[in-house]
Amino acid sequence: xxxxxxxxxxxxxxxxxxxxxxxxxxxxxxxxxxxxxxxxxxxxxxxxxxxxxxxxxxxxxxxxxxxxxxxxxxxxxxxxxxxxxxxxxxxxxxxxxxxxxxxxxxxxxxxxxxxxxxxxxxxxxxxxxxxxxxxxxxxxxxxxxxxxxxxxxxxxxxxxxxxxxxxxxxxxxxxxxxxxxxxxxxxxxxxxxxxxxxxxxxxxxxxxxxxxxxxxxxxxxxxxxxxxxxxxxxxxxxxxxxxxxxxxxxxxxxxxxxxxxxxxxxxxxxxxxxxxxxxxxxxxxxxxxxxxxxxxxxxxxxxxxxxxxxxxxxxxxxxxxxxxxxxxxxxxxxxxxxxxxxxxxxxxxxxxxxxxxxxxxxxxxxxxxxxxxxxxxxxxxxxxxxxxxxxxxxxxxxxxxxxxxxxxxxxxxxxxxxxxxxxxxxxxxxxxxxxxxxxxxxxxxxxxxxxxxxxxxxxxxxxxxxxxxxxxxxxxxxxxxxxxxxxxxxxxxxxxxxx
Amino acid sequence: xxxxxxxxxxxxxxxxxxxxxxxxxxxxxxxxxxxxxxxxxxxxxxxxxxxxxxxxxxxxxxxxxxxxxxxxxxxxxxxx
Numbered sequence: 001x002x003x004x005x006x007x008x009x010x011x012x013x014x015x016x017x018x019x020x021x022x023x024x025x026x027x028x029x030x031x032x033x034x035x036x037x038x039x040x041x042x043x044x045x046x047x048x049x050x051x052x053x054x055x056x057x058x059x060x061x062x063x064x065x066x067x068x069x070x071x072x073x074x075x076x077x078x079x080x081x082x083x084x085x086x087x088x089x090x091x092x093x094x095x096x097x098x099x100x101x102x103x104x105x106x107x108x109x110x111x112x113x114x115x116x117x118x119x120x121x122x123x124x125x126x127x128x129x130x131x132x133x134x135x136x137x138x139x140x141x142x143x144x145x146x147x148x149x150x151x152x153x154x155x156x157x158x159x160x161x162x163x164x165x166x167x168x169x170x171x172x173x174x175x176x177x178x179x180x181x182x183x184x185x186x187x188x189x190x191x192x193x194x195x196x197x198x199x200x201x202x203x204x205x206x207x208x209x210x211x212x213x214x215x216x217x218x219x220x221x222x223x224x225x226x227x228x229x230x231x232x233x234x235x236x237x238x239x240x241x242x243x244x245x246x247x248x249x250x251x252x253x254x255x256x257x258x259x260x261x262x263x264x265x266x267x268x269x270x271x272x273x274x275x276x277x278x279x280x281x282x283x284x285x286x287x288x289x290x291x292x293x294x295x296x297x298x299x300x301x302x303x304x305x306x307x308x309x310x311x312x313x314x315x316x317x318x319x320x321x322x323x324x325x326x327x328x329x330x331x332x333x334x335x336x337x338x339x340x341x342x343x344x345x346x347x348x349x350x351x352x353x354x355x356x357x358x359x360x361x362x363x364x365x366x367x368x369x370x371x372x373x374x375x376x377x378x379x380x381x382x383x384x385x386x387x388x389x390x391x392x393x394x395x396x397x398x399x400x401x402x403x404x405x406x407x408x409x410x411x412x413x414x415x416x417x418x419x420x421x422x423x424x425x426x427x428x429x430x431x432x433x434x435x436x437x438x439x440x441x442x443x444x445x446x447x448x449x450x451x452x453x454x455x456x457x458x459x460x461x462x463x464x465x466x467x468x469x470x471x472x473x474x475x476x477x478x479x480x481x482x483x484x485x486x487x488x489x490x491x492x493x494x495x496x497x498x499x
Numbered sequence: 500x501x502x503x504x505x506x507x508x509x510x511x512x513x514x515x516x517x518x519x520x521x522x523x524x525x526x527x528x529x530x531x532x533x534x535x536x537x538x539x540x541x542x543x544x545x546x547x548x549x550x551x552x553x554x555x556x557x558x559x560x561x562x563x564x565x566x567x568x569x570x571x572x573x574x575x576x577x578x579x
Contacts, residue, residue: 143563172563279537294538299558302542310546324539360539 199256526568
């Protein structure tokens with residue numbers, strides 16, 4: 001059941017909201033929470049009921065471990081708890097990838113790619129596993145101020161707005177909200193209006209913008225073998241905009257839904273394409289995932305490597321490699337792999353890691369400060385290259401696209417510019433996608449309009465506290481709602497649901 | 500060491516790392532208020548504090564702090 005499907009918008013959501021708020025008013029916060037937990041289980045089971053067993057096992061095991069660690073921390077207990085999570089995640093998400101690569105290295109050829117049989121990746125497994133591992137580590141550190149009971153724990157993991165694809169929430173930012181709700185001092189309906197506004201913006205981004213521009217990205221990547229320079233650039237720009245509007249649209253919907261229930265969920269996107277450098281970009285793109293990796297992977301590793309480096313070396317370059325380059329690269333390789341079991345995702349992480357390391361090195365030793373427009377363009381270029389790997393089904397596809405983007409030989413003109421081509425002696429006849437002028441114009445318009453919107457659309461998921469009712473706001477929201485509902489008939493799955 | 504002393508010493512550490520002698524900290528200052536704050540500077544801050552106060556900090560514990568006020572409380576807990 002997608003947020004952008006009719007059954008969600010017109011049946012599931014209104015019924016769940018009604019049940020939640022009625023129970024909250026008449027039976028208290030805990031009854032309302034029980035209702036959302038039940039609704040969330042139904043929501044999850046809608047895709048594939050057997051996977052309910054998996055998520056319930058995961059929650060049961062982790063709940064047990066969290067309580068045990070909170071009362072009595074211990075290294076072995078923590079390791080076995082993390083092992084439990086990594087084993088589940090590893091089996092369902094990485095088993096085939098691992099076996100295929102081992103087989104490739106050993107090379108007995110017994111396992112052909114794909115011959116292992118498909119394991120369907122359970123929806124949202126990367127997201128709910130991470131959320132639970134973060135809580136386990138916090139519990140072991142004694143950083144959980146109120147240990148959750150089973151109901152609070154289930155609400156924390158299962159709450160359907162964030163269950164499938166984040167934002168990756170931390171227990172510490174939810175615990176006070178749960179306590180207030182249980183004491184009947186929750187936000188009630190006071191955030192409902194802003195929630196509806198944020199949700200509608202997200203729905204519009206997803207249904208109208210992301211799904212609208214998807215065709216241009218899909219065509220470019222499916223005709224990767226014969227693509228030319230202009231088409232490749234158009235394709236990757238279209239895909240980057242699709243990815244941004246798809247996932248930030250989903251995240252807006254999640255935040256908006258949370259608000260409708262009276263919960264504040266963290267921001268996931270902060271207009272990332274305005275980023276002036278790579279460090280800035282990763283403060284703005286998929287912020288809750290970056291936060292998770294920074295807190296639980298990067299910081300501990302960087303700190304111990306820095307201590308080691310400062311103790312044993314005096315050369316600044318060596319310290320930089322140990323304290324900065326190594327932890328960043330490991331963190332980003334892991335975050336790439338977190339997205340999916342494939343070498344394309346590993347390289348996606350590596351490209352971003354390299355970009356960040358360069359950025360830090362430049363801050364340390366760069367003699368001049370780059371002008372904004374240049375550093376913005378370099379940042380975007382790095383991001384676009386990494387997105388080629390992110391989107392491509394395999395490395396061959398990615399390299400075909402990149403070759404077309406950067407090889408001058410692939411610079412061909414479409415045939416409707418024939419007169420110009422003849423005049424300048426450029427080849428023109430082998431351009432397939434843009435052979436129709438109308439297609440090229442449509443693609444161009446989509447990329448330009450969405451590019452502008454990606455920089456200038458207001459970020460209501462960030463500023464919902466300041467939203468004041470006005471004619472302009474209500475006109476904008478009704479326009480977006482009207483457009484989105486009109487386009488609902490072809491719902492497409494969210495890109496991040498595969499992770 | 501009083502919380503005020505800690506805040507003063509902390510300000511010195513911050514000024515040194517962010518290379519800004521006009522930087523002032525209050526209990527309400529958050530990471531978002533300092534533009535140059537990134538993951539690497541956070542590591543430098545932890546190391547700077549460890550040196551200044553002669554203690555050892557745990558990174559995950561520091562990550563959980565919301566603002567400078569909580570940092571001061573955490574440090575005074577460790578120091579006293």
